[in-house]
Amino acid sequence: MSRAMQTRAILAGVALAALSACGNTGADEAGASPLSVLAQTATQAITARGAAQPAQPARNPQQAAAEALRVNPGPLIQATFESPARTQVLALTGTNGAMRTYMTPDEQAVILRGGMLIGTRGLGRDLSVAEPGTEALIRAGQSGSGTRVMRYLSGDGLERPLQFSCTTAPGPNPGVILETCEGHGATFQNNYLVQNGQIPVSRQWIGPGMGYVTIQTLRP
Numbered sequence: 001m002s003r004a005m006q007t008r009a010i011l012a013g014v015a016l017a018a019l020s021a022c023g024n025t026g027a028d029e030a031g032a033s034p035l036s037v038l039a040q041t042a043t044q045a046i047t048a049r050g051a052a053q054p055a056q057p058a059r060n061p062q063q064a065a066a067e068a069l070r071v072n073p074g075p076l077i078q079a080t081f082e083s084p085a086r087t088q089v090l091a092l093t094g095t096n097g098a099m100r101t102y103m104t105p106d107e108q109a110v111i112l113r114g115g116m117l118i119g120t121r122g123l124g125r126d127l128s129v130a131e132p133g134t135e136a137l138i139r140a141g142q143s144g145s146g147t148r149v150m151r152y153l154s155g156d157g158l159e160r161p162l163q164f165s166c167t168t169a170p171g172p173n174p175g176v177i178l179e180t181c182e183g184h185g186a187t188f189q190n191n192y193l194v195q196n197g198q199i200p201v202s203r204q205w206i207g208p209g210m211g212y213v214t215i216q217t218l219r220p
Contacts, residue, residue, distance in 0.1 A: 019176060019191045019203050019214070061087040065218055076218040077102050079110060081123075083211035089218070114139070115192070115199025115217065120206060127207050128153050137168045138177050139197045144168055148181050152207055181205075188212075 059067075065078050068089040075092040079102075090102035090110060099118060103109040111119040116135060120126045132138075133146035148164045164183035171178045171191060179190040188205040200217040 019173075019193060019201060064089050069218060075100070075102075075220055077110075077112070078216050078218055080214040081211070082213070083209070110213070110215070112215070114197065115202060115215070117202075117204045117206065117213070117215065120210075123206070123210060125155070125207070125209060126153050127151070127210075128159050132166075132179075134166050134168050134179055138179060138192055139194060139199075141170065141175075141177055141194055142168065143170065148179075150207060 061078065061080065064087065065076075068076050068078075068091070072091050077090050078087065079090055080087045088104050088108070090104050090108075092100055093103040093109070094101040098113050099111055100113070101109055101111050101121075103121075107122050109121040110117060111121070113135075116132065116138070117127070117130060119129050128151040130151075131149040133148060134144070137144040137146065145165070145167045148166045149161055150164070151159050151161045154160045162184055164181040164186075166179055166181035168177055168179050170176070175193050175195065177192045177194055179192070181188055181190070186208070190205055191203045192199050193201040200220075201215070203212055203214045205212050
């Protein structure tokens with residue numbers, strides 16, 4: 001591994017350790033709420049897709065990141081999904097203003113705006129679009145409150161908006177901002193490492209049945 005790759009791996013490890021040290025609360029997906037319906041359909045879609053995919057040789061995240069940096073000269077991110085547990089490297093495939101779409105070879109995608117998760121594609125019951133009213137507070141590293149609207153594609157193909165009340169506050173580690181949200185019987189907490197208004201490392205909640213994803217920039 002080159003010195004540049006080693007440096008990226010060390011910085012990523014430090015950043016992820018800072019985020020993992022922050023307290024987190026899980027979303028409550030029990031009951032017959034809109035969240036539980038979305039969670040069930042998302043789980044079914046993920047299970048069906050996983051059963052159809054052949055097993056791949058195991059590589060640890062550091063090896064996967066180093067190989068991706070070696071063969072792909074463009075912008076890259078690494079995403080660690082918690083449900084189901086897997087780590088993937090995604091390459092930039094398109095931009096639309098400040099929006100950046102990163103995709104895996106099997107066409108699973110996340111859409112980011114300056115490191116903030118705005119949408120997903122190909123993961124199951126996808127996050128169609130997120131409208132975080134706390135975004136300016138997070139990028140400025142300030143405490144405050146706002147509304148977050150997250151729109152999901154339901155089983156009937158319609159978009160289902162869910163609104164959450166959120167607060168932001170500095171985390172226990174320098175540069176980390178916590179966003180705590182609640183609504184529809186659920187509570188979740190997003191962690192952001194903010195640098196000059198950008199978010200190079202974060203742990204963000206995708207939605208019911210999908211849980212959290214940790215996103216780190218490998219190459220801007």
